[in-house]
Amino acid sequence: MRFSTPALVVALRPHGEHGAVARLMTPDHGLQAGYVRGARGRQLRPVLLPGNQVQATLTARTEAQLPQATVELLHSRGPLMAEPLPAVAIDWACALTATALPEGQPYSRIYAALDGLLSAVEAAPSASGWGAALVRYELLVLAELGFGLDLESCAVSGSSSDLVAVSPRSGRAVSAATAVPYAGKLLPLPHFIRDGGAAPWPDILDGLELTGHFLLRDLLTDRSASVADSRVRLVDRLRRAAGRA
Known part of the structure; x- marks a missing residue:
C-alpha cells in the first residue's frame, strides 16, 4: 500500500522513544493511522497538532501492517x-x-x-x-x-411545519402543538x-x-x-x- 493525500491531523499518540502514531482524516481514504518517525521532535511537533492540514504519504507492505507516514505541513492552525x-x-x-x-x-x-x-x-x-x-x-x-x-416531519402528526422539539428516545421531530403535553421531556x-x-x-x-x-x-x-x-x-x-x- 502506498498513497499520498491531503489530510487533517485529528490525534497523536506517542509510540516508542521519539515517534508517534498519527491519526489522519483524509478526503478519499477516511480515517488513517500511521507511524511518524521523529513525531515528537522539534521539527515535527508543531506540524502534527490537531487541526493542522498536512500532505501525508502512507506506505505499508501488507494490509495488516501499521503504515509508515511522512507528513508535510500545508496549513497550520x-x-x-x-x-x-x-x-x-x-x-x-x-x-x-x-x-x-x-x-x-x-x-x-x-x-x-x-x-x-x-x-x-x-x-x-x-x-x-x-x-x-x-x-x-x-x-x-x-x-x-x-x-x-x-x-423532516412531526413524529405524531406528520406535519413538516412548526417543528420545535425532538424526542430524546426516537430522535424524531415534534411540532409545537404536539409538544405541549410533553413539556420538559423533549429536547429543543x-x-x-x-x-x-x-x-x-x-x-x-x-x-x-x-x-x-x-x-x-x-x-x-x-x-x-x-x-x-x-x-x-x-x-x-x-x-x-x-x-x-
Missing part, C-alpha cells in the same frame, strides 16, 4: 492553540472524529465538513460565528454513522438546524444540548466515554461566553 475557546473547539472536533469513525472507510462529507468547521473557527472573531457549524458537524457525524435524527430543536444560516447564542446552546444527548447515548460509550470530557469543557466555555455577550 497552531496559533489558535493560544486562544482558549478556539483551542478547545478544535480539540473536541478532532477528538470526536478520531474516536467515532472506523478506520479506512471513506467519509468525504465528514472530511469536508471538518475542514469547513476548522476554517470557520479560524476565521470567526467570536464563537457565535462558528457555534452553528459545530452543531451541524455533530449532526453529520451522527447521520453518517447511522444515528441520524429525523427532523432550534430553527437554524433546519433553516440554515447563523444562530444566536441561545439557539447554539440548545443545538449543543440536542446533539450532546445523542452523541453520549449512541457514540461516546464504553472506552469512548472519556472523550466526552473535551465536549464538557467546550460547552462550559461556550456558556460563559454566551453570558458575557
Whole structure:
C-alpha cells in the first residue's frame, strides 16, 4: 500500500522513544493511522497538532501492517492553540472524529465538513460565528454513522411545519402543538438546524444540548466515554461566553 493525500491531523499518540502514531482524516481514504518517525521532535511537533492540514504519504507492505507516514505541513492552525475557546473547539472536533469513525472507510462529507468547521473557527472573531457549524458537524457525524435524527416531519402528526422539539428516545421531530403535553421531556430543536444560516447564542446552546444527548447515548460509550470530557469543557466555555455577550 502506498498513497499520498491531503489530510487533517485529528490525534497523536506517542509510540516508542521519539515517534508517534498519527491519526489522519483524509478526503478519499477516511480515517488513517500511521507511524511518524521523529513525531515528537522539534521539527515535527508543531506540524502534527490537531487541526493542522498536512500532505501525508502512507506506505505499508501488507494490509495488516501499521503504515509508515511522512507528513508535510500545508496549513497550520497552531496559533489558535493560544486562544482558549478556539483551542478547545478544535480539540473536541478532532477528538470526536478520531474516536467515532472506523478506520479506512471513506467519509468525504465528514472530511469536508471538518475542514469547513476548522476554517470557520479560524476565521470567526467570536464563537457565535462558528457555534452553528459545530452543531451541524455533530449532526453529520451522527447521520453518517447511522444515528441520524429525523427532523423532516412531526413524529405524531406528520406535519413538516412548526417543528420545535425532538424526542430524546426516537430522535424524531415534534411540532409545537404536539409538544405541549410533553413539556420538559423533549429536547429543543432550534430553527437554524433546519433553516440554515447563523444562530444566536441561545439557539447554539440548545443545538449543543440536542446533539450532546445523542452523541453520549449512541457514540461516546464504553472506552469512548472519556472523550466526552473535551465536549464538557467546550460547552462550559461556550456558556460563559454566551453570558458575557
